[in-house]
Amino acid sequence: MGEVNPVLNKVKGALFGLAIGDALGGTTEFLTKGEIARKYGIVQDIIGGGCWHLEKGETTDDTAMTLAVAKGILANPDHPVDSIGNEFLKWYATKPKDVGIIISTVLSTFNGNWFDSAKNAHYHMLHERSAGNGSLMRCLPVALYYQDVKKVEAVTRDQSNMTHFDRLAAEACIIYNRIAFHVLHGKPLKNAIHDEIKGTMYESSITGEKPDCPPDGFVVNTMKWVLYWLFTSDSFSQVVIGAANEGFDTDTVAAIAGGLAGLSCGY
Template identity: 70%
Template sequence: MLNKIKGALFGFAIGDALGATTEFLTKEEIKQKFGQVKEIVGGGWLNLARGETTDDTDMTLQVARGILKNPKDPVEPIGEEFLKWYASRPKDVGIIISTVLGSYNGNWFETAQKAHYQYLDEKSAGNGSLMRCLPVALVYKDIEEMEAITRRQSKMTHYDFLADETCAIYNRIAYHVLRGKNLKEAIKDVLKGSMYESALKGEKPAFDPDGFVVHTMYWVLYWLLTCDSYLEVVVGAANEGHDSDTVAAIAGGLAGLACGFDGLPKEYVDVLAEKEEIERIAIELSKR
C-alpha cells in the first residue's frame, strides 16, 4: 500500500515538474524550443529551479495535510492550509482559487458560491480542485465517504457541479487502482455510463488541454488509455503544451499509483525539491 501511495504522490509531482517547463506553450512552440522535453529541467514561465513544482503539488500536499489533521471532517484544516499557503505569496495561484481565497468569509461553501455568481461570471469549472483531490482516494476505505469528501474539498473553491463530478470520477478510478485493479480496467469500469464514457474510444481530444476541467479530464484519460508506461504518460502530456503541468500531474498521479513507487524512474524522483516532504506525507497517509 505504501508503495502505491508513494507512487501516486511522486508520480503526480514528477508530472507537475516536467509539465511546468512547457506550460502555456503550444505543441509547435515546444518542438521549436526543446525538440522534446524528457527531463526535469525547470524554467518555464514561472522560471522554476530544476526539480521545483507548482501550485498543483502545493495544493495536493495541503489537502493531504488537512486530512491528516482531521480525517472525519477535513474541510477546515484543509482550508487553513490553503489560507496559510496563499498568505505566503506563492508564485502561481489559479484565478478561481485566488478569487475564493482572497474573498474567504469564514464559510468555504458560501464563499465559493458567491465567487461563482458575483466574481467569476458563473465560470468556476476550472481544474484546480481536480488537480488536488488525489489524497482523498488514498485515505478513505469506504468509497461513499471517500466520494463525499472528494466533492466537499472541490466545493470549497469550485462551485460548479462539473468540477466535483469530475473529481469524484477521477478518485473512483484511484480508489480501485489502490486496491489492485488494473488501471485501464478501472478507467473502463468507472467511465461506463458517466459523462466521460466517450473517452473510452481512445481518440485524441479535438480541443486544447486548457484549464476547463472537462477538457483536462479528457486529456488525462487520453494519455492513460493510450500509453503503456508511466514515463510515456507524463512526457506525452508535458509535450502537448497549454496547461501541461496540470494534465501531466493529474495523469501522472494515476499512472504512478498503478506502477507504484518502485516503478518510477529514480532519476526523476531524486531531482524533486520536495521529495522529503512528499515521502513523509505518503508514509502518514499509508497509516490511515
C-alpha cells in the same frame, strides 16, 4: 531490506507521480505544442525554467495544494474541510508563484465559510465560470486515505466545492478518485478507467482517440486529456512526457495523469 508494503508503495507512487508530472510540465505550461517543439524539441527531463522560472525539480500549485489536502485530512479526517482550508490559506499567505484565478478569487475573499465563499465567487466575481481544473489537480489524497468509497466520494465533493462551485468540477474529481480508489485496492488502471467512465460524459475516451479539445484549464477538457494519456500509454514516463509536450495547461494535465499513473506502477 525489508519487504515493501504494497499499499504504501502505491501511495508513494501516486504522490511522487503527481509531483513529477507537475515539475516536468511546469517547463512547458502555456506554450502550444508547436512552440514546445520549436523551443525544446521534446521535453523528457525535468529541467525547470518556463514561464514561472522554475528551479530544476521545483513544483507548482498542483503539488502544493495536493499536499495541503493531504495535511488537512490527516489533521481532522472525520471533518477535514476546515483543516484543508487552513492549509490552503497558509500556502496562499506564502505568495506562491502560480495560483489559479478561481482559487485565488476564493482564497482572497474567504468569509469564514468555504462553500459560501465559493458560491459567492462563482456568481459575483467569476461570471458563473468556476469549472476549472484546480480542484481536480489536488483531490488524489482523498482516495489514498479513506477506506470506504462513499466516504471518498463525499470528501472529494466537499474539497472541490470549497473553491469550485460548478458541479462539473466535483463530478470530474469523483470519477477520478473512484478510479484511484479501485486502483489502490487492486484493480488494473485501464480496467478501472473503463468501469468508471462508462455511462458518463467521458465515455468516448474508451476509444483511445485524441480529444477534440485543447488540454486547457476547463475541467472537462483536462479530464478528457488525462484519460487519453492514461488509456493510450504503456508506462509512467509515456504518460507524463506526452502530457508535458501537448501544450496549454501542461503542468496540471501531467500532474493529474501522473498521479494515477504513479499509483498504478508504484514508487
